[in-house]
Amino acid sequence: MHLIITEKNIAADRIAHILAGKTYVEVKKDGGVSTYSFNDTVVVGLRGHVVEVDFEPGYTNWRSEVNTPRSLISARTIKAPTDKKIVTLIQKLTKKADHVTIATDFDTEGELIGKETYDLVKAVKPDVRVDRSRFSAITEEEIQTAFAAPAELDFALAAAGEARQLIDLIWGASLTRFISLAAHRGGKNILSVGRVQSPTLAMMVDREKEIEAFVPEPYWVLTVDSNKDGEPVLARHTTARFTDVAIAEEAKEATRAPLMVTEVKEGSKVDRAPTPFDTTGFIVAAGRLGFSAANAMRIAEDLYMHGYISYPRTDNTIYPRSLDLNGVLKTLQKTELSSAVIWVMANRRPVPTQGKKSTTDHPPIHPSGAATRAELGDERWKIYELVVRRFLATLSPDARWMTMKVLFTAGNEPYTTTGATLLEAGWRTVYPYSDATEHPLPRFAVGDSLPIEQVNLDRKETQPPPRYTQSRLIQQMEELGLGTKSTRHEVIGKLVGRKYIEGNPLRPTLVGRAVIESLEDHAAAITRPDMTQTIDAHMQQIKERKRTRDDVVTESRAMLNRAFDELEEHQSQIGEDIMGRTVEEMILGPCPVCGSDLRIHHIRNSSQFIGCTRYPDCRFNIGLPLTQWGWAIRTDTVCPTHHLNHVRLIAKGSRPWDIGCPLCHHIESNQETMVLIPSMTEEILGRLQQHHIYTVHEVADAPPEALASAAEISSTAAEHLKSEGEAVLGLLRLRSELRKFVRKQVPPRRGRSHAKIMKHLHANGINTIADLAKADPTLLRTAGVGEKEVTSLLMQAKEYCNDKTLRAIGVPAISLKKYYAAGIQSPEDFCRYHPVYLSVKTGISPDTTFRHAEMVCIAQNRPVPRKVTRAMLERGRAELLTIPGLGETTIEKLYSGGVIDGMTLASADPAALASHSGIPLKKVQEFQSRLPGSSQAS
DNA sequence: GCAAGGTC
8 A cells, every 4th residue: 555644634535535546535534634545555644743852751840950050051852742633644555655755745744744744654664764854845747746756755855954953943942941930930920031022022122122212303394395287296306305494494495496397217017926825925915914824724725625725835926837826817707806806817917926935835825616605705705805805916917107207496406306198008907905006297398387375394304213113023033033934923922912912013021122132141042033044054964964853953952051051040040030021011100198109910820900009008909800801901091180001901812902091090990889888978989089098898998987088077976887788798798699509590792791691680780699599580680681581581590599408407518419410499499298108219318308497497596306216117008008909109109298107197288298199189098098007997 | 821834
C-alpha cells in the first residue's frame, strides 16, 4: 500500500482526487480523521505540527529550587505528540504500507513537519521506503509532476527548523519564567518573553517614546484664493513651509495682484496596477476596509476552507506558471462581478503584475471558486470581492494620469498649483479601493492674469509619528523578518492578552514598557529583531551543511547563559521596577475621603475593586463587577468633578464597557437603593454624599454620631436612619440572592435584560426566593421570563424554599436526597404521610423517618404522628396480610394513610383513608369488614 | 503556567 501524508486535510482531499483521476476516491473517517483511498493508495492529512518540543518531565514547577529558570537552558528536550489521534492513525496505516510519501508544504516548516512525520513512520516500521514530493500549488499539473518524480527529504533543512524550535523554546520559557517570578506574577498574569513578541512590543514602546519626546514645531503655510473665469483656484507659495513667521509675513506683504501665469507644465504619469496578494498585502488591504488583522484572516481561512479562494497564508507575490489564470477568469464570470471580469478579458495586460517575492510555498492569494453575496453574507462577501477584484486588477492594464503644474508670480512671490486627471482608468476600473481623487485644473496659458481674492497665512504644527495600526505593525514585522505569514496577526492578540498593549491604534501599557526596559537593560538580545535575523542566517548555514543544528543551539545556549548572569544579578531591581509600574497604571486619582490615591485592585483574577492606598487607615472603596465581565483598567479621560481617571472594563471578544468616572458611577448606582430607606430625603441624601456616605452599607455601618453630624439630624433620627439602613441592607441581601437564583435558572441572553426583570419583580413586591415561589405566573411573564421558563422557575423556587426549610428544621442532607428521590419534596409531605410510609418509600429506617417527621411537624405546628416500633410494624403487617385480597402493594398504600395494623385500619375513617391512600372507598370498606373481630365479619 | 510554528 502507498501512504501519502500531507500537511493538512484539504490538501489530502485535493491531492487524492487529482492522483485518482477518474477512479472513485473512498472517503472514510478513522478515529475522527479523514482518509482518502483509491486503488492501493491512502492519502491522509496532518494538522500542521502533530508533535511539539518540550522539556523532559520534571520541569513543571516554576518555583523549584533545583530546576530554576536558568536550568531550562541546559534541560533535555523531548518531542511529544500534540494530536494523538493523527499520530496513532499514521502509525497504524504505516504498518500496512510499503511506501510512504511525505507531501507537506514546500517551505522550511513543511520540511520540519515532514521530518517529524518521518520519525513517526520509522518508529513503527524502520525499513519502510519513505520519499518526499514537493509542489508549490495544488494544481493538476504540479501534483502530477511532483508525484511522478519523488525526491528525498531534506534533513539539513529540517534540522534548520529544529534549531529554531529549540532556541525559541529555551529562550522563551526560561526568560518568561525568570521575569514572571521576579515580578511575582503567576497564573493568568505571567509576563511572557519571546523572540518574536518581545521585539514587536519593543517597536511599539520605541514609537510611544518618540511620540512622548516629540516637540511640535510651528510652521506657516501661505496660499492665495483666486479663480480662472469663475472656477476657484488655490495657489500655494513655492516655499511649502515657512519656519520663520517673520519671513512668511514678508512674503505675504509682498504678494500683490495679479496672479500671473509664468509657466504651464503638462505631463503624464503611469499608475502601475497592484501586485498579487500575499498575506501581508491582503491584511493591509482588508485593514483599509475596516477589518482587524485577525478577523480578516479568520474570514479568509473560512473562504479557503469552502473553496472560494486559494490558501491565504503565503509569502508569494508572483503567480506560478502552473496557475490557470484563464480558468479562474472563466469561473469568476459566473459571479455578480461578471461585468468586471468581462472588462478584464477584453483589456487584459500581456503579463500579470508581479511583486518582489517568489516563494515555493503557495501561490499568491487568488479566487478559486464562484460565490454569490447571498451565500456568503455581507462580511465574507466583502473579503471575497476584495480578493476577486485584486486578482482582476493584477491582470488589468496600468492606469494613466495627466498631470499639470502651473507656476505663478504675484508681486515677486512665486506660487504654484498642481492638478491631475485620469486619462485611462485601467485597473482602477475594477479595483475601486485605493484612492484616486482627480484634481482637474482649468486651462491656463502663460501670461494669464488672475485676480487675488484673499491671501492666507496659516499657522500649523509638525505632528508626532503616528501609533501603529494593526496592519502597519504587521507590515513592519514583515520588513524586519519577525514572525511568519501565519503567525504575525496572532502576535498582536498575544500581546493584548498579556496586557502589554491595548487600544486602537495600538499603544503599550506601562507593564509592557517596564518589561521591555528591563529586558533592554539586562538581556537586550531578545528585544531586537537581529536575533531573528541571526537565527535565519544560522538556519541558512545548517541548510547548506556548513554548521550543525547542535552547534548552533550550543552557541545560543551560551549566549543565554551570559544573559542570565546579568539578569540574576539584578533580579530584585527588575522585579521592583515592574511591580512599581504596575501599581502606577492602576492609580486613578484622589480619594474623596482622605485625598491620597485611589487605585484599582485585582484579586486573583476573579474580583476587582477600587480602594484607597491608605487602607486600612482610610477604608473608602468602590465595588466593581467581577472580572468575568471585563478586566478593569484606567483610561486617559479624567472626571472634571472628582479628578479621577475613567475606568473601562475590557473582556476578550466583547466590546469594552466604559464605566466612566468610577465615583460618579458609584454615586448614581447607589442612589436607587439609598432612597429605599424610608426616612431618607433628598436633602439628607445630598448631605450624606457630601460627607462621602454613598451606600446603604455605609449608612448601616456608620456610627450614629457621625451620621447625625453628616446629615445634620438629631441623634435619635440618626439611630432611626441607621436601623432602617440595616433593614434595607437585609432586603438588598435577599434581593441579591434572588437575582443570583433567577440568573442561574433563566440564563442571560441577547435582548433579555436581567436588570429589567429584577426591576419588575421588585416593583411587584417580589424580593426573595420565597416570594418568587408564591408568585403569580402571569407576573413573571410580563417581567420578560419566557413561557417555558416560568413553570420551571416557579418549581425550582419552590424546591429551593422547601429544601431550605427542611434543612433549617434539621433533616440531614443525605436523608433529604433519599426523600427527594422518592418524590417526598415539601414539609407538607412529611406531615401528610405516615413515617412508616416514608420509611418504605425511602429505605430509611422507620425510627429515623419518625424522628424526621416529628421535627417537621413540630416546626410546622402540626400534630405529631404516633411512634411505631419495628416490632409493632411486623406484627401489624402479619395481621393485615391475613385479610383476604390484601397484598404487599396495598400495605404500602395503607401506610401512606397511617394504617399499620388491624386496629388502625378499624378505627380509620374510610373516606379519608381512601382519598389519602388511593385505594377505592369500596375496597377500604371491604377490608374493614373483613377484619378479624369486626362486627360485620361473617 | 512558558515560545513559535503549523492547522481547525
